[in-house]
Amino acid sequence: MIRIGTAQLWVHDQDEALEFYTKQVGMEVRSDVTVAELGNFRWLTVSAATQPDIAVVLMAIPGPPVMDAETAQQVRTLMAKGFAGTIFLETDDCQAAYEELRGRGVEFAEAPEERPYGVDAAFRDPSGNNIRLVEPREITG
Amino acid sequence: MVFISRPRDLLRAKDLADAQYSEPLRVDDLARAAGFSRAHFSREFRRAFGEAPHSYLLTRRLERAAALLRNTDRSVAEICFSVGLQSVGSFTTSFTRAYGMSPTAYRAAMPPAADHALIPACVLRAYGRPRSRTFREDRGPAHP
Numbered sequence: 122m123i124r125i126g127t128a129q130l131w132v133h134d135q136d137e138a139l140e141f142y143t144k145q146v147g148m149e150v151r152s153d154v155t156v157a158e159l160g161n162f163r164w165l166t167v168s169a170a171t172q173p174d175i176a177v178v179l180m181a182i183p184g185p186p187v188m189d190a191e192t193a194q195q196v197r198t199l200m201a202k203g204f205a206g207t208i209f210l211e212t213d214d215c216q217a218a219y220e221e222l223r224g225r226g227v228e229f230a231e232a233p234e235e236r237p238y239g240v241d242a243a244f245r246d247p248s249g250n251n252i253r254l255v256e257p258r259e260i261t262g
Numbered sequence: 263m264v265f266i267s268r269p270r271d272l273l274r275a276k277d278l279a280d281a282q283y284s285e286p287l288r289v290d291d292l293a294r295a296a297g298f299s300r301a302h303f304s305r306e307f308r309r310a311f312g313e314a315p316h317s318y319l320l321t322r323r324l325e326r327a328a329a330l331l332r333n334t335d336r337s338v339a340e341i342c343f344s345v346g347l348q349s350v351g352s353f354t355t356s357f358t359r360a361y362g363m364s365p366t367a368y369r370a371a372m373p374p375a376a377d378h379a380l381i382p383a384c385v386l387r388a389y390g391r392p393r394s395r396t397f398r399e400d401r402g403p404a405h406p
Contacts, residue, residue: 198269201273202269209382231281237333241383245273248270249269
């Protein structure tokens with residue numbers, strides 16, 4: 122059986138991303154390990170408190186020789202334009218979550234709106250990644 | 263590096279267009295959100311996203327209008343105002359140019375809303391937005 126364990130988002134600054142996802146979005150740090158023998162590569166993941174087994178890697182964009190400077194710049198540019206990553210978060214109450222996150226300074230690009238599939242809202246993380254916050258409607262039948 | 267923050271600032275302006283298209287938002291407001299002068303902003307926005315900001319904003323509004331035509335029974339005028347446009351005449355003209363038929367004909371031609379039910383809003387917004395069209399046919403055929 123296959124299940125999802127970890128998915129990745131590029132971020133342009135891991136400290137800033139960590140602060141955002143923990144203090145503002147309310148996630149928990151799952152792992153934060155810096156490996157000296159890998160050129161201080163930092164494996165940084167966060168999870169929702171209710172889902173300790175599913176994590177998001179907040180991945181810094183590497184330099185050479187892992188990634189050549191031109192590619193790194195392309196990734197940075199794509200990320201800043203908002204085309205590098207998306208996560209769909211779910212909540213039982215989109216309006217309440219929206220107010221809670223706004224109270225912690227998260228800037229929303231879309232306020233909660235009724236959609237055929239439920240209520241959803243959207244914000245961006247500091248790197249420009251598109252994060253949706255969906256309260257799914259129960260599908261009957 | 264300036265390279266990082268500039269597209270991010272432009273994205274802020276694009277997000278503003280996405281979030282507040284229903285307000286009487288203008289390109290000046292978008293330029294302000296990005297922290298650029300208007301002329302510089304238009305040039306940089308086009309470089310980053312491949313079209314001028316006024317055209318992005320208009321097609322964003324047209325996409326919403328098309329969704330409202332498909333999903334609601336509100337009148338054409340009401341839909342025009344609710345997507346931030348102020349003239350029904352120019353709305354009809356822009357809509358017809360973008361979708362190849364008038365708002366009324368578009369509504370009649372579309373299947374009911376439930377067919378689109380489970381596609382996330384951001385997908386509808388991005389994929390449903392029409393290409394911007396000019397009257398001048400200087401860019402080749404409308405449907406390549």
